[in-house]
Amino acid sequence: MPVGVLYVDDEINNLNSFKAAFRRSFNIYTAQSAAEGRQVLQEHDIGVIITDQRMPVTTGIEFLESILAAYPDTIRILLTGFSDVNAVMDAINRGQVYKYLVKPWQNDELKIYIQNAIEIYELRKVNKELTYKLQLANIELEALTRTGS
Template identity: 65%
Template sequence: MNSNASINVLYIDDETHNLNSFKAGFRRMFNVFTAESAIEGRKVLETELIHVIITDQRMPVTTGIEFLESIIPDFPDPIRILLTGYSDINAVIDAINKGQVYKYIAKPWMAEDLRINIEKAYEIYSLRKENRELTEKLLVVNQQLEFLFRQSLLS
């Protein structure tokens, strides 16, 4: 991928040093937005077009999975990545089933691997968007063809 600067990434973590480390490591590659809580994360989603969401699992008040599950009705498009320092099989299962998580990545992250996963997540985001647009165009063309077919039958 040549220009990643147009990829908007939201990283949510209650640990400020993780947010700072993420921003320092990826700010030149992506448009990075950070939030220290699920509430702050939702505020960012309400004001910015976010392509990829990365959230820590273990946070006070709301877990990463609970946050991801809660935003699906209002923000279904961003691709979701769960990042955690704990390996809990139930969290993995819930992440996939409830939070519609694309990737489950363990802390500490390897910068190159995380970069690649963000780029792949953005590719999925772009392909889904393109697919929706093509489907909408196909429906319009189909309606036009049906109209023309009816007109020719009536003539």
């Protein structure tokens, strides 16, 4: 199953445009709020999260920050219609954002960022699996060394 891309935005037109632009290239999920976004994350393998910054109840940064502990490997992209320096700094520092883009997005540009983000996500997963296997091998080696001496 391909890795999912979640787009969270309170504006239904943006969600529909995003889905129409990228559904042929990626496994797209959309959510109209942070709460809906959390639900999608629980139900699907999401590798990339794209969120609007300015939403009514929870900002994009607050949403990304709130899911960081549970989904540390997801790659996060923040979209906003406003170029706010403080939002950019918060996004990078608090939400560990990979890219910060200003709306309206350019489909070709965003597609490349999504492809790159999926590659990073998949590499992180492989790296974790290899690290885990290496730790197991080291434990086995230590056990053999103890019993053999």
